[in-house]
Structures are given as C-alpha cells and as structure tokens.
Amino acid sequence: MDNRDPFRHNVLTSGHRACSGCGEAMAARMVSDLVGPEAIYVNATGCLQVFSTHNQQSAWQAPWLHSVFANAAAVASGVEAALRAKGKHTPVVVQAGDGGTFDIGLQCLSGMIERGHDVLFVCYDNEAYMNTGVQRSSSTPHAVRTSTSPPGQFSQGKHEIKKDVISIIAAHQMPYAATATIAYFPDLKAKVEKAMRIKGPRFLQVLSPCPLGWAHDSGLSVTVSRLAVETGLFPLVELEHGELTGVMRIAEQKPVEAYLRPQGRFKHLFGSKAGSVELRHLQALADARIRRYGLLDADTQWTTESAMQSERHGRGGYAGEQA
Amino acid sequence: MMPKLEIEPGSSAVYHTGDWRTRQPRYQDKWPPCSQVCPASEDIQAWLALAAEQQWQAAWRKLTDRNPFPATMGRICYHACESACNRKHLDSAVNIHAMERYLGDMAIARGWQHKPYCDQPQAQRVAIIGAGPAGLSCAFQLARHGYAVTIFDAGVAPGGTLHSGIPDYRLPKAILASEIDAILALGIELRLNSRVGDVVNEAALRDEFDAVFVAIGTQQPRHYPHADHSNHSLMSGLEFLHRLNRGEPVALPKQVAVIGGGNTAIDVARCARRLGAEATVICAHDPHGSHHRELGTEMPASLQEVVEAEAEGVQLIYRAGVRRLVRSGEHLSGIEIAHVDQLHDRHGNFNPVLFDGTEEFVAAGLAIFAIGQETDWQGLAQLSQASEKEGVWIGGDAAGKSKLAATAVGSGYQAAMSIMASLKGESFRYGEHKKSKVTFRDMQLHYYPKQTRCEGEMSEQRLEGFNEVVKGLVDDDAVYEAKRCLSCGVCFECDNCWHFCPDAAVIKKTGAYEIDYDYCKGCGICAQECPCGHIDMEALK
Numbered sequence A: 001m002d003n004r005d006p007f008r009h010n011v012l013t014s015g016h017r018a019c020s021g022c023g024e025a026m027a028a029r030m031v032s033d034l035v036g037p038e039a040i041y042v043n044a045t046g047c048l049q050v051f052s053t054h055n056q057q058s059a060w061q062a063p064w065l066h067s068v069f070a071n072a073a074a075v076a077s078g079v080e081a082a083l084r085a086k087g088k089h090t091p092v093v094v095q096a097g098d099g100g101t102f103d104i105g106l107q108c109l110s111g112m113i114e115r116g117h118d119v120l121f122v123c124y125d126n127e128a129y130m131n132t133g134v135q136r137s138s139s140t141p142h143a144v145r146t147s148t149s150p151p152g153q154f155s156q157g158k159h160e161i162k163k164d165v166i167s168i169i170a171a172h173q174m175p176y177a178a179t180a181t182i183a184y185f186p187d188l189k190a191k192v193e194k195a196m197r198i199k200g201p202r203f204l205q206v207l208s209p210c211p212l213g214w215a216h217d218s219g220l221s222v223t224v225s226r227l228a229v230e231t232g233l234f235p236l237v238e239l240e241h242g243e244l245t246g247v248m249r250i251a252e253q254k255p256v257e258a259y260l261r262p263q264g265r266f267k268h269l270f271g272s273k274a275g276s277v278e279l280r281h282l283q284a285l286a287d288a289r290i291r292r293y294g295l296l297d298a299d300t301q302w303t304t305e306s307a308m309q310s311e312r313h314g315r316g317g318y319a320g321e322q323a
Numbered sequence B: 001m002m003p004k005l006e007i008e009p010g011s012s013a014v015y016h017t018g019d020w021r022t023r024q025p026r027y028q029d030k031w032p033p034c035s036q037v038c039p040a041s042e043d044i045q046a047w048l049a050l051a052a053e054q055q056w057q058a059a060w061r062k063l064t065d066r067n068p069f070p071a072t073m074g075r076i077c078y079h080a081c082e083s084a085c086n087r088k089h090l091d092s093a094v095n096i097h098a099m100e101r102y103l104g105d106m107a108i109a110r111g112w113q114h115k116p117y118c119d120q121p122q123a124q125r126v127a128i129i130g131a132g133p134a135g136l137s138c139a140f141q142l143a144r145h146g147y148a149v150t151i152f153d154a155g156v157a158p159g160g161t162l163h164s165g166i167p168d169y170r171l172p173k174a175i176l177a178s179e180i181d182a183i184l185a186l187g188i189e190l191r192l193n194s195r196v197g198d199v200v201n202e203a204a205l206r207d208e209f210d211a212v213f214v215a216i217g218t219q220q221p222r223h224y225p226h227a228d229h230s231n232h233s234l235m236s237g238l239e240f241l242h243r244l245n246r247g248e249p250v251a252l253p254k255q256v257a258v259i260g261g262g263n264t265a266i267d268v269a270r271c272a273r274r275l276g277a278e279a280t281v282i283c284a285h286d287p288h289g290s291h292h293r294e295l296g297t298e299m300p301a302s303l304q305e306v307v308e309a310e311a312e313g314v315q316l317i318y319r320a321g322v323r324r325l326v327r328s329g330e331h332l333s334g335i336e337i338a339h340v341d342q343l344h345d346r347h348g349n350f351n352p353v354l355f356d357g358t359e360e361f362v363a364a365g366l367a368i369f370a371i372g373q374e375t376d377w378q379g380l381a382q383l384s385q386a387s388e389k390e391g392v393w394i395g396g397d398a399a400g401k402s403k404l405a406a407t408a409v410g411s412g413y414q415a416a417m418s419i420m421a422s423l424k425g426e427s428f429r430y431g432e433h434k435k436s437k438v439t440f441r442d443m444q445l446h447y448y449p450k451q452t453r454c455e456g457e458m459s460e461q462r463l464e465g466f467n468e469v470v471k472g473l474v475d476d477d478a479v480y481e482a483k484r485c486l487s488c489g490v491c492f493e494c495d496n497c498w499h500f501c502p503d504a505a506v507i508k509k510t511g512a513y514e515i516d517y518d519y520c521k522g523c524g525i526c527a528q529e530c531p532c533g534h535i536d537m538e539a540l541k
Helices: A023-035 A047-052 A072-085 A099-103 A106-115 A165-170 A185-197 A218-230 A256-260 A264-269 A273-293 B033-037 B044-052 B056-064 B070-076 B080-084 B096-110 B133-144 B173-184 B202-208 B237-245 B263-274 B303-311 B381-385 B405-423 B475-483 B496-500 B525-529
Strands: A040-043 A064-066 A092-097 A120-125 A176-181 A202-207 A237-240 A243-247 B023-027 B125-129 B148-152 B189-191 B211-214 B234-236 B255-259 B278-282 B315-317 B320-328 B331-344 B350-354 B360-363 B366-369 B392-394 B506-509 B512-515 B535-539
Touching: A023 A047, A023 A092, A023 A120, A023 A185, A023 A202, A023 A218, A040 A047, A040 A072, A047 A092, A064 A072, A072 A092, A072 A106, A092 A099, A099 A106, A099 A120, A106 A120, A106 A165, A165 A176, A165 A202, A165 A237, A176 A185, A176 A218, A185 A202, A218 A256, A218 B525, A256 A273, A264 A273, B023 B512, B033 B044, B033 B080, B044 B056, B044 B096, B044 B475, B056 B070, B056 B096, B070 B096, B070 B173, B070 B405, B080 B096, B096 B173, B096 B475, B125 B133, B125 B202, B133 B148, B133 B173, B133 B211, B133 B405, B202 B381, B211 B381, B211 B405, B234 B237, B237 B263, B237 B366, B255 B263, B255 B331, B263 B278, B263 B303, B278 B320, B303 B315, B320 B350, B331 B366, B381 B392, B392 B405, B496 B506, B496 B525, B525 B535
Parallel strands: A040 A064, A040 A092, A092 A120, A120 A202, A176 A202, B125 B148, B125 B211, B148 B189, B211 B392, B234 B366, B255 B278, B255 B366, B278 B315
Antiparallel strands: A176 A237, A237 A243, B023 B535, B320 B331, B331 B350, B331 B360, B506 B512
C-alpha cells in the first residue's frame, strides 16, 4: 500500500506505464480519488487498463477488475446486482476509453443505463484508439490525422464528425450525464461529487488529451484541454433526465486555431487551401456547439474564468482527506 | 481455499518510472520584479502574503526587516515596485505603496515596537553622521544586531530631508516622528545640533568609534549659473521648503515661478499654491515622453505628483529654459523663457541650447530655483577621502546619484551589513539579486481573476492648508489589495502541480510540495500550469 501523500489516497498510484504527460492517467487519478478507495472499479480494455496493470503490477489501490473490451458495463451491472442482493452499498464505477464507450462498449452501456443499474460510467475520451497505435474511433473529431485517417492528396484527415455521445446517453432519460475535462478540477470535482450523490445510472465524459496521439508537447495536456473548452469545441454541460441543466459559460471565446495549433494531429490543415476550408469547418462546428448550448450567454456565474481561479492554499482537495 | 497464482500480483509502485525522464521539474523561489527594483530591497511578496492572511504584525515585521519607515515611504516613495508589478499585464499593479502605508499607520496606532535580533551587546561602537533615511536605516540595523550606535546631526530634529524637505500635505511630521522614535527606542544615541566638522571634530570621531558611516545627504542647493542668488527675489527650493518645514512665515508675491523638473520643484509649487500664490513650473523635460531623445533623461518628478499638482492649479510649462530674468529696478517682474533643445553639452556641462524666436514671458515676483542639490563636504575633508578599509563608509545621497528616500534606506541597510561583516572580520557579499527573475511570460496569468485596484481617496478642499492630500486604505480594501498580489515566483500553494501530476509524483506536505523523482516522468505539466512561475524544467544530461 502506498500512502506517501497525507492529503490524498492515490487510488491510481505511481509506477503506472502511461506516457509522459498522459491526460487519461491524470483524469483517472482525479476521478478515482474523488470517488474514493471503497468503490469497485470495472475497467474496459484500453490504454488505462494496459498501462495501469502491466506485468501483474497494479497501480490500483482499490478493488479493480477487467474483462473484455465490449462488456465493461455488463460486468458492472452484474457487480452492482450482486452487491444489491447482498444488501451492500459499495459504489461501482466503470472506466472506459472512447473506444470502449462510443464504439465497442456502446451496446452494453445502453443496456446498463436502460436497466437502471446504480453505476457511474466514466468515459476518458482521448478521441482515438491510442493504445493500439492511434486508429480513428467514432469519437475522433473531424479533420484529425490518425493512422487510419491519414491526410494526403484526397483527404484532410478524418472525414466524419465526432459522435455526439452525450446526447445518445441523455436520450435514455437517465438521471445524470455530464462532460468535464482535466483543466478544470473544481468543475470535475463538483460533477463527480454530484454524480455520487445520485442513485441510478450516471455518465461522465472526461476529455483527456493524449500527447502521443494528439502530437502535442507532453507539458501542454492541461493547456490543450482548457483550449478545447474555451474554443467551444468541447462544451462542458450537465444533462438530467434528458434536459440540459447546466453549462460552463465561456468567458472569452478563443478561435479554434488556438486549440489546433499546438497539436500535430491538425498540422496538415495549416498552409494549404484544402486545409483552410477544414479550419473554417472546425470553427463552424465550434460556433454551432456554442449556439446549441448557449455557451456565451448562459445565465450562470460558472465560467471558464471563475472555474480557473487559483487560490492561496488550494482549490479544494479530495473526499476523505486525511488532514 | 484459493489456488496460488503462478505470478503474484504486486504494486506498480515497485517500478520506478523516474528513469524515463529527460528533463525534470524543480521548485525555485524567485525574486519578484517588485523586490528586484525596490531600492530598499523589501521582500514585498512576503509581507503582502502575510497581510493577505491578516497577520498584520508579522507583515509589518517582515517589511521593517528592510525598511523601518513604512508609514513614511508608503506616502512619499515613488514606488518603482508598482511600475514593475507583473499584475499590470492582467489588470493594474497592486497598490503596494498604499499597503505599506496601511501597515506603517497600523504599527504607529497600535504602538508596535521593533525587536532586536540579539540581546547580547557587541563591544564595538559605530558613529553615524546624518540622521536622514540612510543614517537612521543603518543605525536601525546595527542597533538590532546589538551594536552601540551614536548619530550626529547638524539639525534641530532628526529625519534629514524627510523632515526638512517634504511638505506636510505629503508627509505629516507626526508620522515621521513616530517612526523615528520607534527606531531610536532600540537604544540609539542621537546628538542633535552636532555638526561634524564644526561642533564635533572628524579626527576625534574616528578615534572614538570603530566605524563611521557618513550619510550627510545633499543639503547644498545647486545654483543657477547665470543668476545672482544674493538677490531677494531669488530663492532655492530647498531653502523655501526648509523655512516652511521649520514653521517660519514665508511671504510670497502674487506670482511665483519655479524652475526645475524634479520633485522638489513640484513640492515648492504645490506649497506656493497653498500659501495663496499662483505657481508656474518651468521645466526642461516633458512628463509625457518618458525618455527624451534630445534631453536624454526622463522628467525626474513622479508623474503622480505632477498630476496632483496640475489638479491643484499649478501651471506647468514643459521643454522650456530660462533666457533671462527680467527686472524692474531691484524687483523681479518675470522670466523670459524659450524652448530648450538641450540642457547639457556632450561633456555633461550645463550649457542649455535655447531656440531663438520661441521666447515667452512668465510674470513672477519671485523665482525659486529647484535644479538639484549637492553634498556639502565642508569640514569633512578626511572622511570624504577615507575608504571602507579605514573604517569609513559613505552612503545615501552623499554617495551616489539617486535622490530617492528608499535608495537611502537601502544604502543604509547595505552599509550596516558591510560594517558588521567588517567588524567581525568577514567578507561581505550582497546576494539577493542573484536569485532568478520572473516575468509575466513565465507565469500563467489566466489562473488569476481580474480585480480592480483599490486607491486611497483624495481629500477635498486641498488648497486650504497643509493637511494630507491622499487618504489611506480602509481595512477591507487592504485585505483585498494584499490578496491581489500574484506572488510572482513564490509558491502560494494553489495545488495545481499536485492536482495535475498524471503520475502522482507530486506529494503535498503541510505548507509545501515535494517531487518524488522515483516516479516523475518529466512531462512538464506542473511547470506549465504553475500560475506564478515557481517551477523550472531543467534538462538532464
């Protein structure tokens, strides 16, 4: 047991094999520390499962299990049903990448929500199959270079647009679905804590930059995820029973170029005529999302500015803080 | 009974990912720009942080470690710190001088006393010549370290130029006297009316004391080369202010012309307004061009003083020089001025170039020249030539070019450190400025909320007397203003590095963080997301 840190449990502890600057490792550690070590964690196949349990060396300091790619939500349904039968109230959390959520795991996830299992499903969305070598997924945004959507003479990267999974989930009329990202810890914390207070199926999509697949400097993971929100490409929203109940207002909208520039996966868009068309397309996508969720004029004090403010002696710690 | 697994599961913590790294983060306390430019080397960030937590006395003690005059300096210092403040790239600079004044006023109101560093008295004795800011600052440091200090001053009251050269509406005498009393309460002997070189012999002084600090300032007004200063319609700015500060009556004609572009000139003009005269300042510089191509230097007066003077009805004529004094009989009727292109020639001699055809007439019954001042070395021939090796230090305005009170305070501090090192037989090195700097580019300003700056109020009815013009901050504003400090280069425990480490390699301890280099992969997120630029990434060989 590692208890180096007196202020945090480190449910996902050090020594895991994630790449330097991994956004998913950061997101998973934040979420699992907010949920706590008493929960049972069910993992789909993906980066997180591979890097955290390499060579029989587990980075998890909580009960954790992995079955196959498609069925994490089904496994969690079973775990939850068994706990319920035994009269226990242990929280159950599913963790999956975008592959295990948007594509391969969607059917089991839909079933789990429809049956009303009391499970928190967390999708760490890094927008491609990073673990196997950056293949496109249905989460990969428009015009992104991946190994299976290479840009060239006939293509400007992935042709299709990113699947709007949060709307699919919300369409189940389920209790709580929200998007979050690593750049805004107070926001992520509020959403995890809110989800843990709600009974029934809950869903959290956490944008998690991947320095390797997105081809940005490893030190920029947080910066890039913040820019995804500030440009409007990744809206931070909350949906309850299918209704939009909360958004993080964008205090100052940034042009999408600010988000795209630091990332090698968009490099081909700069300096060509065809690329500049796609740049305008991406800007239009951002603008459309801003209009759809009212991100610029929402009546809320929760903004990309207020959620950023640093405070002397911390911005709030974790549940079960020891000191 | 479960069958035993062939390979036992273990913790990933046995695998040290630290050897992946090619660069590594390091926490590094830096020297914020405010402290870097502060002539008194105050640790401004540190005392603002204490003030933000309402640890008022601790903040005052931290501040007075370097500057025993917070109430005074908070009023009169030209706060280079605020011009350098990184916060101006976000909204506007922290109101540091108002905070300094707030702490100083609080100390006076609550009667806080300075504490000596050691109770053990030292054997050596130090003489200080001049009870101005440099001399008092040096005496303060030496006395706190247990040295017996005697200050000799030619004047009737301590304070030097702080006392004789600054009008009451900027610095009330009672405030200055309280701060000086607190310094003297450390057991410093003060001998007034004791001009060294006149009442006291300089050779006897060197025999009696182990070290001498000469901080006699600049008390000799510089004369205008082409004017007859014995004439009663001419006066020096210094003499005018001395007489006012001594409480002597000064009768002024209806119109007064002040020649000079420094703070003394502005002070003189504002005093003349308060005495009911019309005041015109004739200044070779221009406050709006910060650096003059032809003149070479900035207008020496602080812009804030100029703005306040203009608001009080002082007329300012910029880029103008004196062509001649116009007299009718014995009396001055005015000054003929002209556009000045150059003040000094390339050898640095005063040699104004005035353009023909640009002449104007400024009516005035009195011309007050405030064109600088010099050190009066009369009777101090030996001391002026002696070196530190011979036990003589020279500091404050007498030593250098700068004429700021804060520079004098800093000079006094450095002299005290140097004197103590010398008396102990140690070598003296002034080390702080070796710390690395932090500019706003090293910081992540978006982590700070935008907050407008609080100003002290201006009093109404300013011209009716010599009451203080600027009021101090109120209590709530002081806490708010202290919290506006960005803490450049110094950790303020925002937890960003701790939250954002993907490898749980940042360990939070009470009041600090530690990097666990066994696991740090060197991604650089902590350094990138540190709001205040406290973390550096170092390349590994």
